[in-house]
């Protein structure tokens with residue numbers, strides 16, 4: 631049969647020798663590879679007990695940020711949603727009411743804020759677009775889930791702990807990440 635390319639190779643079908651039929655060289659070769667690996671440093675880690683150090687530019691799960699007084703920074707301007715190439719962000723804005731100045735930093739806030747983690751490609755453009763340092767990508771993974779709905783993160787999952795009432799939780803969620811666009 632004519633070959634379509636010039637890469638075809640004829641298969642060597644010469645009969646096996648007696649030594650090859652005993653498979654001893656092949657077994658010895660395979661075992662030597664196995665034993666060789668037993669004494670090598672393991673490339674795996676016992677996750678989650680141990681974790682690998684992340685790159686300084688690692689982009690993980692999103693966090694909705696608060697200011698130093700614990701007020702939500704997001705003003706529901708929608709710039710993150712516009713910047714998102716995956717159309718993963720949806721939100722609903724609301725007007726801040728008198729007496730809510732200690733809860734929301736701006737006059738308008740996100741009453742509902744959702745990110746679909748199945749759409750997200752963790753590009754970080756939402757963080758770049760935000761003028762209020764209200765969203766950033768942290769150093770943690772989005773955990774696995776059994777349902778699609780479980781990957782749609784709302785404010786309950788995204789909001790960082792209050793630095794006034796839970797400073798330890800805030801510091802842990804914040805990690806090494808330093809704000810670059812705080813305004």
Ligand code: SF4
Pocket residue numbers: 710713714715716717718719745749750751752753754755756757
């Ligand atoms: S990281 Fe990128 S894809 Fe994910 S929500 Fe932000 S802008 Fe969209």
Ligand code: SF4
Pocket residue numbers: 703704705706707708709710711721740759760761762763764765
């Ligand atoms: S996270 Fe930032 S960019 Fe997105 S709506 Fe809130 S303030 Fe605007």
